[in-house]
Every structure is written in structure tokens, then in C-alpha cells.
Amino acid sequence: xxxxxxxxxxxxxxxxxxxxxxxxxxxxxxxxxxxxxxxxxxxxxxxxxxxxxxxxxxxxxxxxxxxxxxxxxxxxxxxxxxxxxxxxxxxxxxxxxxxxxxxxxxxxxxxxxxxxxxxxxxxxxxxxxxxxxxxxxxxxxxxxxxxxxxxxxxxxxxxxxxxxxxxxxxxxxxxxxxxxxxxxxxxxxxxxxxxxxxxxxxxxxxxxxxxxxxxxxxxxxxxxxxxxxxxxxxxxxxxxxxxxxxxxxxxxxxxxxxxxxxxxxxxxxxxxxxxxxxxxxxxxxxxxxxxxxxxxxxxxxxxxxxxxxxxxxxxxxxxxxxxxxxxxxxxxxxxxxxxxxxxxxxxxxxxxxxxxxxxxxxxxxxxxxxxx
Numbered sequence: 387x388x389x390x391x392x393x394x395x396x397x398x399x400x401x402x403x404x405x406x407x408x409x410x411x412x413x414x415x416x417x418x419x420x421x422x423x424x425x426x427x428x429x430x431x432x433x434x435x436x437x438x439x440x441x442x443x444x445x446x447x448x449x450x451x452x453x454x455x456x457x458x459x460x461x462x463x464x465x466x467x468x469x470x471x472x473x474x475x476x477x478x479x480x481x482x483x484x485x486x487x488x489x490x491x492x493x494x495x496x497x498x499x500x501x502x503x504x505x506x507x508x509x510x511x512x513x514x515x516x517x518x519x520x521x522x523x524x525x526x527x528x529x530x531x532x533x534x535x536x537x538x539x540x541x542x543x544x545x546x547x548x549x550x551x552x553x554x555x556x557x558x559x560x561x562x563x564x565x566x567x568x569x570x571x572x573x574x575x576x577x578x579x580x581x582x583x584x585x586x587x588x589x590x591x592x593x594x595x596x597x598x599x600x601x602x603x604x605x606x607x608x609x610x611x612x613x614x615x616x617x618x619x620x621x622x623x624x625x626x627x628x629x630x631x632x633x634x635x636x637x638x639x640x641x642x643x644x645x646x647x648x649x650x651x652x653x654x655x656x657x658x659x660x661x662x663x664x665x666x667x668x669x670x671x672x673x674x675x676x677x678x679x680x681x682x683x684x685x686x687x688x689x690x691x692x693x694x695x696x697x698x699x700x701x702x703x704x705x706x707x708x709x710x711x712x713x714x715x716x717x718x719x720x721x722x723x724x725x726x727x728x729x730x731x732x733x734x735x736x737x738x739x740x741x742x743x744x745x746x747x748x749x750x751x752x753x754x755x756x757x758x
Contacts, residue, residue, distance in 0.1 A: 426472035436568025497551040501637035509542040515633035516555035531626040703752040711741040
């Protein structure tokens with residue numbers, strides 16, 4: 387039976403988006419409270435048979451989806467709610483609507499969570515770290531290269547609730563791509579979770595490649611001119627590399643176990659294994675880049691010490707050269723009445739000649755030894 391016959395009060399529409407549309411005040415049938423408009427509500431929609439459906443509100447959409455799944459005896463219909471940095475009351479209200487676990491709700495509100503995958507009853511709570519490469523005209527000692535955020539996803543049999551913290555890695559692109567391909571939406575909530583995880587990991591790849599380019603430029607800078615060498619810039623790149631590693635590496639273990647969970651349909655597990663393979667590649671690239679950054683930093687410090695030693699040798703050589711005429715002038719500058727060669731006719735030019743000869747010999751000796 388067609389869903390339009392089961393639910394004549396809803397109409398199928400094409401995937402026309404209304405980004406950042408405020409929530410429409412509706413009466414929550416669960417507790418009788420009114421849901422106010424919220425700036426944190428990015429978008430919500432119900433999806434039936436891969437098509438987007440309009441509904442009066444989130445509880446209405448959930449009721450229609452569950453009625454459709456019960457009538458069709460399959461779980462391809464679901465509700466997707468997207469939030470951006472919500473307040474606690476907004477997430478708590480959604481927790482009542484979708485029966486979310488209080489511990490997961492607390493984590494979603496506070497943010498700053500470690501990447502993880504946890505199961506609560508018949509739903510999953512997934513935390514993904516998001517990263518973004520920040521464009522900058524020139525790498526300096528204070529440049530911010532990596533921007534981080536978080537995406538929390540509550541995934542149930544008939545709903546997906548995404549809570550995003552930070553201004554990086556928005557999910558509008560993911561929703562548009564899924565709505566353009568109804569076949570992907572028919573995979574249900576786990577299909578949405580796969581699309582989100584795949585989108586986040588693709589961002590990891592992009593950022594890792596950009597950081598590799600930055601690292602190659604810094605590596606070339608280390609062995610360039612002295613004026614172009616700046617340890618602060620290298621250390622800043624090292625710090626940003628560690629930030630990227632903290633976001634990417636902890637996700638590898640949870641994503642590996644996610645593909646083996648019983649809640650993931652068998653036909654979706656190979657898709658999650660593909661995401662795990664991409665993530666493993668990113669982790670290897672980040673690890674190798676981090677080790678190379680350590681080597682570059684050590685090479686820069688060693689080269690700076692070598693340059694400092696070279697400067698000290700040059701200074702010492704010039705001091706030794708200047709010490710000879712200073713010593714001779716100091717001796718003949720003493721006001722003693724009886725000193726040799728004071729009455730000699732050619733004493734003065736002879737002393738100057740000795741000074742020039744001694745300085746020349748010292749200069750040639752230091753130059754031959756590489757001190758100058």
C-alpha cells in the first residue's frame with residue numbers, strides 16, 4: 387500500500403531545503419508542552435521510501451514515520467533532526483521525544499568528548515571529531531592551521547539526531563547528497579550514519595594532505611637561508627599536527643567495532659569497513675607526518691646550534707686577530723723612559739709592519755681552517 391494512502395494528511399515533496407529555518411511551534415503530544423522556535427535547530431525532516439515528507443513538527447514527523455514502519459513492516463522510514471550548538475533544554479526536550487539516554491544527552495550538551503561509539507538500549511550514540519584546514523596567507527609562529535569541532539549522532543531504529551559543535555564540517559552537504567539519491571536514504575538511519583562518518587573522514591584526508599604540503603614547505607625552509615629559518619613556525623606546525631592526531635587517532639578503534647555491531651545491518655557493514663580503511667590511511671599519514679615534523683624540528687634545532695657555533699668561531703677569530711695589534715700598541719703605549727727601539731728611526735713603521743703581517747697570517751690561518 388502506498389504511504390500517501392495510509393497518510394493522506396502529508397504530501398510528498400521534492401528535496402527543497404530551507405536551511406536554518408526556525409522550528410515551528412507545535413504541541414508536544416508526549417507531555418503537552420509547547421516547543422518554542424530555536425536558533426539551534428538547523429533542519430528536520432521525515433523520509434519515507436527515500437522521499438522527503440513535510441510534517442507540522444518533530445513529534446508529528448516521528449509519529450508518521452513509526453506508523454508507516456508498522457504498516458509496512460520495515461524500517462526504511464525515519465526522522466532526521468539536525469542541531470547546532472543547542473542549549474540543554476532543547477536537547478532534553480528531544481530526549482523525551484526520541485527516548486534518548488540521559489548520559490548521552492549530557493555528553494551532547496557539554497561537548498568536548500572523546501571519539502566513541504556507545505550503545506544505549508536499541509540506539510547508538512556516536513561522537514566524531516571534525517577538523518578543518520584554515521587558510522592563511524603565510525605560516526607564522528601564531529598561525530591557526532587546524533580548526534576542530536564535534537558531531538554527536540543519536541541513531542535509533544527510526545530516527546537520527548545530529549548535534550554539531552563548532553562551525554566546521556556542516557552537514558548540509560551530506561543531507562543534500564542523500565536527498566538527491568533516494569536509494570541512499572532507503573538504507574535508513576544507518577545509511578545516514580555512514581554518510582556522516584564518510585564525510586568526516588573525507589575531511590580528515592583533505593586536512594592531512596594540506597598539512598603534508600605545509601610540512602614540506604617548512605622542511606625546505608630549514609635548509610634555506612638563515613633569515614628564512616624560524617623555529618617558532620616549525621613548533622607551531624608541530625602543535626597543530628598534534629591537534630590533528632588527537633582528533634583522528636582515537637576514532638580508529640570505535641569505527642572498527644562499529645562495523646561489527648549487531649545493530650548495523652549486514653548489507654551496511656561493508657560500507658562502514660570502507661570508512662575504516664580510509665580512516666586507517668589517514669591515521670598512518672598523520673603518524674608519518676608527525677614523525678617527520680619531529681625530525682624537521684630536531685634538524686632545525688641542530689642547524690641553529692651549528693650556526694651559533696659557526697658565528698662564535700667567526701667572532702673568536704676576529705678577536706684573536708685584533709688582539710695582536712692591541713697587544714703591541716699596549717706595550718709601546720706604556721710611558722717608560724727606558725724601552726728598546728724608542729729611539730730607532732724606523733721603529734714606528736717596523737711596528738706597524740709587524741702588526742699587519744701578524745694579522746694577515748692569522749687571517750689566512752683562520753680562513754684555511756674554515757673559521758672565517
